[in-house]
Amino acid sequence: MPLRRLALAAALAPVLLAPAASAAPIPLDGLDRSADHLTVTMTDTGGHDGRYELYCHPAGGTHPHAKEACDQLDGQTTWGKDLFAPVPKGSDCTMVYGGPDHAHVSGTWAGRPVNADFSKANGCEMARWNRFSTVFGESKGSPKKAPVRSSPA
DSSP, X not given: OHHHHHHHHHHHHHHHTSOGGGSOOOOSSSSOGGXXXXXXXXXXXXSOOEEEEEETTTTEESOTTHHHHHHHHHHHOOTTSOTTOOOOTTOOOOOOOOOSOEEEEEEEETTEEEEEEEEOSXXXXXXXXXXXXXXXXXXXXXXXXXXXXXXXX
């Protein structure tokens, strides 16, 4: 009898110990993620003002960098955590002002309603803003690229 158990364990070992990467991915929340749609409204940015529609799974809408924005959101989405939560009250934040930029995001993400405001009022708010930079229409290397300077001839 013990020999049979040993043979069965040896036969099942490759299946049981196979890397998880070979398994089909499990959706984050079991929901149809094609409903992920956000409206992003930017004001007082000095260049990115406007309203963008962002659809994900598949990426689309009027957003200038839809796929990158969806990837940025997907990379931060965790089951049971509110991706768009405000900075917690009482947080110790540097009193550094990042500018008058404001953003409002509304819609649905990962099956949850979204209604969030963003600013650059202090260090905590700027860190939160930076986690959504592509969602706010900034491409890599944006928003302030160094001007191209031509060398003297």
